[in-house]
Amino acid sequence: MIARHPLLRRLLEALLTLLGVAVLVFVMLRAIPGDQVTATLGTEAAALTPAQRAALEAYYGLDQPLPVQFLSWLGAVVTGNLGASQRTGQSVLEMTAAALPVTLELAVLSLVIGLVLGVAAAMLSASRPNSARDAAGQAVGLAGLSVPAFLLGSALLALSARFAGYNPNAERFASLTTDPGLHLQQLLMPAVVLGFGLAAPIMRTARSALLEVRSQDYVRTARGKGVGPRRLALRHVLPGALVPIVTMTGLQFGYLLGGAVVVEQIFSVPGIGRQVLLGIQQKEYAVVQSTVLVIALTFVLVNLATDLLYRVIDPRVRAS
Amino acid sequence: MTTLVATGLPAAATRRGLLRRTLASRSGAVGAVLVGVIVLAALAAALGLLPHDPLAQAPADRLSGPSGAHWFGTDQFGRDVFARSAAGAAASLLIAVVAVAIATVAGTTAGVAAAFFGGWSDRSVLGVTNVLFAFPPLLLALALASAFTRTWLTVAIAIAVVYTPIFVRVARGPVLSLREADFVRATTVLGFSPLRTLARHVLPNIAPIVIVQITLSLSWAVLTEASLSFLGLGTPPPAPSLGAMVLEARVLATVAWWTMAAPGAVIVALVVGLNLLGDGLRDALDPRNGGTR
Numbered sequence: 013m014i015a016r017h018p019l020l021r022r023l024l025e026a027l028l029t030l031l032g033v034a035v036l037v038f039v040m041l042r043a044i045p046g047d048q049v050t051a052t053l054g055t056e057a058a059a060l061t062p063a064q065r066a067a068l069e070a071y072y073g074l075d076q077p078l079p080v081q082f083l084s085w086l087g088a089v090v091t092g093n094l095g096a097s098q099r100t101g102q103s104v105l106e107m108t109a110a111a112l113p114v115t116l117e118l119a120v121l122s123l124v125i126g127l128v129l130g131v132a133a134a135m136l137s138a139s140r141p142n143s144a145r146d147a148a149g150q151a152v153g154l155a156g157l158s159v160p161a162f163l164l165g166s167a168l169l170a171l172s173a174r175f176a177g178y179n180p181n182a183e184r185f186a187s188l189t190t191d192p193g194l195h196l197q198q199l200l201m202p203a204v205v206l207g208f209g210l211a212a213p214i215m216r217t218a219r220s221a222l223l224e225v226r227s228q229d230y231v232r233t234a235r236g237k238g239v240g241p242r243r244l245a246l247r248h249v250l251p252g253a254l255v256p257i258v259t260m261t262g263l264q265f266g267y268l269l270g271g272a273v274v275v276e277q278i279f280s281v282p283g284i285g286r287q288v289l290l291g292i293q294q295k296e297y298a299v300v301q302s303t304v305l306v307i308a309l310t311f312v313l314v315n316l317a318t319d320l321l322y323r324v325i326d327p328r329v330r331a332s
Numbered sequence: 333m334t335t336l337v338a339t340g341l342p343a344a345a346t347r348r349g350l351l352r353r354t355l356a357s358r359s360g361a362v363g364a365v366l367v368g369v370i371v372l373a374a375l376a377a378a379l380g381l382l383p384h385d386p387l388a389q390a391p392a393d394r395l396s397g398p399s400g401a402h403w404f405g406t407d408q409f410g411r412d413v414f415a416r417s418a419a420g421a422a423a424s425l426l427i428a429v430v431a432v433a434i435a436t437v438a439g440t441t442a443g444v445a446a447a448f449f450g451g452w453s454d455r456s457v458l459g460v461t462n463v464l465f466a467f468p469p470l471l472l473a474l475a476l477a478s479a480f481t482r483t484w485l486t487v488a489i490a491i492a493v494v495y496t497p498i499f500v501r502v503a504r505g506p507v508l509s510l511r512e513a514d515f516v517r518a519t520t521v522l523g524f525s526p527l528r529t530l531a532r533h534v535l536p537n538i539a540p541i542v543i544v545q546i547t548l549s550l551s552w553a554v555l556t557e558a559s560l561s562f563l564g565l566g567t568p569p570p571a572p573s574l575g576a577m578v579l580e581a582r583v584l585a586t587v588a589w590w591t592m593a594a595p596g597a598v599i600v601a602l603v604v605g606l607n608l609l610g611d612g613l614r615d616a617l618d619p620r621n622g623g624t625r
Binding site: 029030033035036041154159160161162163166169174266267269270271274277278285288289292293300304307311312315 | 459460462463464466467468469470471474475476478479551555558559562563564565575578579581582585586589592596599600603604607608
């Protein structure tokens, strides 16, 4: 092995994975019925003479062998050319630069809500295992696992419109700089929906981790030394259970990015998920291709960051 | 991992015990009842045994609430919501079962082969797995579903691709340690073919965790199918699907709550049931909970 250092190896692995991701995205879009010519011209493509079609195919580079097409696409992507929307002519890079921050903001808000809900429910459950408290906490966890985001979002919208006449998302999406108050209101409901779904796996992981830590010797020692229950739970047990909780949270980032497609659609939030869905609906394959690639890249980077975070919170990993 | 080896149980002998133990736990029993009721209703819908046709319109009866004639009320075209929910559950279940079946066979085979033979086969399987894991699950299903002409089978395949790597991981880990176990090494010394060793000595040992994973994956597959239908990329219309019903109900829910509540409740009940059944199975299969004999 060239890369002996675990960090270097992890980086190399991430790079290889990204290359694989690019191949898969490329192949997936090749599988779509109809090529770029048909996608651009629609039914008019049938009226093309063979010579016209050949000229158009040469223009889009479709007459080249597939590996060459792949490499030229990859080269363009790496240099920041993500293609452009056929309909509006706007470059996908610009569209992504506007949409990605909205989705990341939504993701961070959801993470905060999911962590607070999930860890609180877990601490409640683990504080007295197999009690009514535990059952209630676990029921919340099961509900978060079983109620899909599209259902919770649709129901929330219907309920708040029916009983409170409140729907900030009916208005045009406000940017953080021009109208921060409305902007936050518009992100709150989607973040609650995503956060609720996130709370479930966090709760389950945190509960079993907390229960395991609680039975360890150092916790018993602390209790024996007279540490109060609140301080014991927050200062002794919780930090010991942090590694599995962080792992689970990092793993759930993929759920967040996928759920963003659903939630952004329901609440009309102009994020990256909506960009993919609109691209699919409008058959804008260049947009779909590049946006899916950007999302996968974000996901791989977050996973890498989670791995690095272990080194910060777990001294045992740092030492090895 | 030693516990796994210790449970090297002759699978057939304990199968009946497994079912009994699963149903004996509260979560297993509740899960079995929930799933059973929905499967029965779905079967009735698929066989045309319900009093109403899920596609039959009755304009005079539009948006009427739940009643004796229409248990879950009717929708904006006067179609029976119970019949539609049951038919939607049938479509969801068909796609979920086919998707998980493909994922189980493909993922387990790849995972077992990777771990058992090691070397390049292991590295290439892991590489593909890592690539598939690099996509958010729903996004991958969405992109795959949009890449093909939409039929229920392509939707099932799209979902299967997403869940295959999970089975690779679930199968690979235990096989890595089983490979080094004495009773497996002994088969090599005795001159058994690798295939026989795999089939008779390795597979029975990973069966329990694969079974649990199947139940959990079914619940995720139901959710994924419903989400895809909600986004307009799942079960093709006019066949009713639970996700598309919730989508249509978004504009109706303020005046006719049952149009959203009924398909929503069916989805949640099905997923809760599958999860509880998975929990029950896991407890029943865990040797630490009362032993396997």
